[in-house]
Structures are given as C-alpha cells and as structure tokens.
Amino acid sequence: MATIELLAKICDETPKLSQDKVNRRSIFGLVNEFQNDDAAFLDVGHIFRRTATTVERTMGGTSGAIYAIFLNAVANSLTDQAQALANPSTSTNLPNLIRASLQRGLHELCHYTPAHIGHRTLMHALIPFVEAYTARASLRDAVLEARKGAETTRQMAAALGRASYVGRDRLFDEEGGIPDPGALGVVSILKGVEAVLGE
Structure with missing residues (x-):
C-alpha cells in the first residue's frame, strides 16, 4: 500500500483527531506531505522523519513538541539501524527494528520532558x-x-x-x-x- 493511502486510512480510523482544529491541521499537513512524488518509495525511517517535521510545523504546543521529539528520535534510531535490516546475515527484522526504535525514542523523550x-x-x-x-x-x-x-x-x-x-x-x-x-x-x-x- 502506498504511503499516502496508508496515511489516509489511518486518518479515517482516527475520529477523535478530526474533531480538533489543531490536530485536523496536522492531519491535512501530513496528507499534503505524503502526496509528494517520492512518498511511495520512502523507507520507514523517512516516514517517521517527515511525520515529525510536519507535526512540529502544524501542531504546536507542548503536545506537538513531545510528538516531534519522540518521532525524530524514533527516526534517528531507524536510520542508524537501517544497515542491519539490509544485511541478510543478521537476524534483525522490521518489527524488531521498530520495537527497538520506539524504546529508544521514549528513552530520549524522557530526557526532554518531566512528564x-x-x-x-x-x-x-x-x-x-x-x-x-x-x-x-x-x-x-x-x-x-x-x-x-x-x-x-x-x-x-x-x-x-x-x-x-x-x-x-x-x-x-x-x-x-x-x-x-x-x-x-x-x-x-x-x-x-x-x-x-x-x-
């Protein structure tokens, strides 16, 4: 499934966000971002990175900052580990890579917020x-x-x-x-x- 189709379906499945003006703006920003010609060819790290950049630009507030820090940290981890995923001799697979990156993202986020x-x-x-x-x-x-x-x-x-x-x-x-x-x-x-x- 192309990135833009996946994002559109996620937005459809996220009814609460459509009620809120700020979050609605973020959703439209994401849809626009992933309508670029290269969106279908992005790897998972770039998807997290673009999502973080768009959220930071469109959401604002403390929540926007928290999402952006977390998503950027996840993207950094995915990028750092991309070679392991590409190497057939390693046992790393995408779900495990995402799990490790989410954990690293949360760890980094906790350095920036007391919450x-x-x-x-x-x-x-x-x-x-x-x-x-x-x-x-x-x-x-x-x-x-x-x-x-x-x-x-x-x-x-x-x-x-x-x-x-x-x-x-x-x-x-x-x-x-x-x-x-x-x-x-x-x-x-x-x-x-x-x-x-x-x-």
Whole structure:
C-alpha cells in the first residue's frame, strides 16, 4: 500500500483527531506531505522523519513538541539501524527494528520532558504502549495497554500540562472523571494504526 493511502486510512480510523482544529491541521499537513512524488518509495525511517517535521510545523504546543521529539528520535534510531535490516546475515527484522526504535525514542523523550506516569499527560498512554510493544506484545494488546493507561487518568490530579490549570471539579464531576485528552489522542492515533495494519 502506498504511503499516502496508508496515511489516509489511518486518518479515517482516527475520529477523535478530526474533531480538533489543531490536530485536523496536522492531519491535512501530513496528507499534503505524503502526496509528494517520492512518498511511495520512502523507507520507514523517512516516514517517521517527515511525520515529525510536519507535526512540529502544524501542531504546536507542548503536545506537538513531545510528538516531534519522540518521532525524530524514533527516526534517528531507524536510520542508524537501517544497515542491519539490509544485511541478510543478521537476524534483525522490521518489527524488531521498530520495537527497538520506539524504546529508544521514549528513552530520549524522557530526557526532554518531566512528564511521566502520575502527571496526567499523554505519557500515560505512550509509555504503556511502548513498554508493552517492546516486550513483544501484539500491536492490539499494546494499544489496549495504552487505553488502560489513559483510563487511569480519570480521577488523577494534573501535575503538568494544560489540565493542571483546570479546576478539579470540572475534571472529576462527569462519568467518574474525564481521561486526559492528550492520552486519549495517543490512543486514537494508535487505534487508527492498528485498524489499518490489522487489515
């Protein structure tokens, strides 16, 4: 499947993102970026790199910076390990390469942000996903871990991010609390990826 077709399907499978003006702008930016003539021939490292650049340019805010740092770190790792993938004498395959790169990306991201489990941010979904997937869980199970992580933020006081400025009563008075929107955004993206790759 061509890169632009894959991206368009992921966007279709990511309903939450289409509700938000900033994220909608990022999606359109990604679609435009991958409509270039060379998009179908990009390797996975370049796909992560272009995605990071587009998100950084179009999303803005702390979430945009976190996504950009993470995706760039993943892209760097994929590029560094590309020779291992091309060498038939090694046992490295693409899923293992992606697992290692996601782990490296998360490790590098944690050097740039104090956000971690317990702070009620998008990291509540990203960290469980990366940890589960790199521990060889299936993509589906790793996405479920991300969802569980997002759900744990329902009754959690925000220590960082925009939610830390919102009154606790507004976060906790509906349906047992509202999960962190950033964490739900990560889950939405991952569910879109899972839906497309699972076909």
